Amino acid sequence: MRRQAWGLWALGAAVLLLAALPVPEFWITQLNYIGLSGLAVLGLILLTGIGGLTSFGQAAFVGIGAYTSAWLTVHTGLSPWLTLFIGVGLTAISAVALGWLTLRMSGHYLPLATLAWGLSLYYLMGNLDALGKYDGILDVPGLSLWGWQLGQGRVFFMLTWGLVLLSSVGLLRLLDSRVGRAMRALKTGSQMAESMGVDTLRFKIGIFVLSAMLASVSGWLYAHFQRAVNPSPFSVHAGIEYLFMAVLGGAGHVWGAITGATLTKLMADQLQVLLPRLLGSSGSFETIVFGVLLVLTLKYAPEGIWAFVDRKLPKPPRRIDWQNAAALAQRAKPATGEVVLQARALRKTFGGLLAVNDITFDVRAGQIVGLIGPNGAGKSTTFNLITGVLGLSGGEVIFRGANIGGLPSREIAKRGISRTFQHVKMIADMTVLENVALGAHLRGHKGVASAMLRLDRAEEQALLREAEVQLRRVGMGEQLHELAGNLAMGPQRLLEIARALCNDPALLLLDEPAAGLRHKEKQALIGVLRQLKAEGLSILLVEHDMDLVMDVSDRIVVMEFGTRLIEGTPEEIQASPAVRAAYLGTEH
């Protein structure tokens, strides 16, 4: 963190220095254009690299910002400092509408919608008399402060790059916060994030709006820098060029935005001179090179150019500043022996297939209940019915006296049921500690603005402290700063348990936690499960590994062909001829 702060001060100083040194005006202008693009690309980094969504409409949002400010300052005489907010507001409204329309559906609809919408906006700008048709709006006033013109040179350069650096810092801070972790979880699919209590639709719309707002600010600067606007820089092709910059620079890194914008601008300048000379005719042939380069980047350097720099940078472990943080409030826990979960005649049909047929069982506080059965018995479906991943076809799930059947996963998480996944779902490029802190999402409340302004630090420390406590609880206290992607299977499973524990659950649901584990890792898992049980937690365990289930369970429910075969203690189950028949078949 400290080192990063130094880097930022150095960048800020470099901007000031460049403005003060006798750098030729030409380069100041170039840097202004780079900064303007960089701002819009920053938005795409958040959307594409972090959130795993993409948009071709970034240029259209730049256009909304530019046109709003240009029209208002020319026709109503409003101050540009005021029209900035009107433009950003309009942009945000259109982004909310587009996001709300498309983001409930699968990921392809956003880019397609922004493509179509960007095109129609472009033709709208080009054909509306009020916006000056394809000639655009001329004589847009420049920016001034108390009567003093900022001009198009060095002062404007400082303003642009000041905004670029501020936005980059804001984004870096955002990504290292409670909401940032939720945003980074979007890329892995919504199931995991939802079960951590994240409202993924809201977050997707949120990052789309945020990225559009950055574009809008860039458009505002552009309008008052150029002193004129016309539709061509806001076309869909310009939108694709922003995407190109993000991919080339490195969509997963905040600094990829400036890297990509700089490289692209420099390349475009060279190519625009070189290619027409080479090919013997005039035209914007640089798109050929950009297109080929885009494909090559995705093939051979999918993380972009900045990744090569990033690899060389030292990565000191996070400074531990949360020892003195306040402990998070805990929910009231059920008394030992109290019934925590009642599955009442759960039923699920897929078309004509009856996957789960009237399954009934209880889990009491401080108990470990194992749910076993041969492949295809309906264990995972039952699990998904309880966690809200699948809708019930019939029956009730009663958790601590309330029916939770049919609630979405995140509501169920809010009530105190946490889960792990059969196929580990984690964010590979975040540390173990950050991954686990995602589990405490519901126990914090700070939003985007407080994260960017660092007003969330007390809460953040409390969340990280909780994450460390839970990691120590499962015996992973030594791996806090490891990247989750570097872990072996055993620690990955424990990470998921720690993450689930961060939600302060009254009931823990484990989906095949021993799958893929080696003997030693399995022993460690059994130790953790016993200890959690001793601490009063209730656990529902779906598992194939008989040794483990028989070892730790208090009661076992056996399923076969969607129905409950038998329920009892491990001894009763082991003695049951029906269970033996279900697993091994009967002799004839």
Add this chain to the structure above:
Amino acid sequence: MDFSIASILLLDGLTNGAVYALLGLATVLVFAVTRVIFIPQGEFVTYGALTLAILQTGQVPGTVWLLMLLALLAALAESLQSWRRHPSLGGATVAGLKVLAPPLAIALVTLWAAPLQFSLLVQAALSVGIVTCFGPLVYRLAYQSLADASSLVLLIVSVGVHFTLTGLGLLFFGAEGFRNPPFWDARFGLGALNLSGQAIIVALACTALMVLLWLFFERTLYGKALRATAVNRLGARLMGISSQSAGQLTLAMAALIGALSGLLIGPTTTVFYDSGFLIGLKGFVAAVIGGLASYPGAALGALLVGVIEAFGSFWASAFKEVIVFTLILPVLLWRSLTSGHSGEEH
């Protein structure tokens, strides 16, 4: 507006809509089999129309040189891959030649035929042949090694291919537009309606192509293999259907459809090097109306797009494109309200 204007607009809309329908079908097909949102579909349309236009002037279109270049690159890539798997000179050569031979043959024939100015139909066939060859080559070079990447990455690759092909289009065909001669310049008066021969050809060709596509998917092993890949890529692979050849075959079909569409619209509008983008995107709007999954949905959506466009250009010609592309918003609203939240298709 009276009945005669309305019927002219309707006919005009349906004719264009039929072409959008073909493009919409190609979009749905490519997406289903390869998960690629194939933005460059429209470039095949341009390439088809303009290759024919250049052939009409008796010159060799630039697409021929591009075809040879791409074929060479793809052949090299294929040889290299074969060498890595099994280092034998013969095997690598054969693998390369297999990729190189068909496009090279068509390119050479075109080189020979171009100055001889054969009849329109021969030139049209050559144009379709050239453009169809681009399909598998583009798949081989741009998509194949990324076939398992996320659909987001594939989409961005599409954008890159679109940029490249458009830029090359400008290089090959120049900034000026071309209008091709009609295949059949007869006109029929049907009461108030004036039916052009070209409209009849469009209708017939589109219907025939759709029937052929249907037969292909229902009756042939290759068609069934593609459908299997669309349903489950891994499952199809386990059944011995190579997802690589499925991808190449699909793109060949997409390119064929694109080139034919180019020939069909060439005589009715002036085609510029970048016209394909908008035309292709109208096919996209149609595909989205069909939910990117339903062929009849896409076809009906395309007719709707064509008709709305025709009436839009009558009432507010400057806002024709605005109307067509804004149409996608209510469609998405309807889709998102009926489909509900699904976020697990990653």
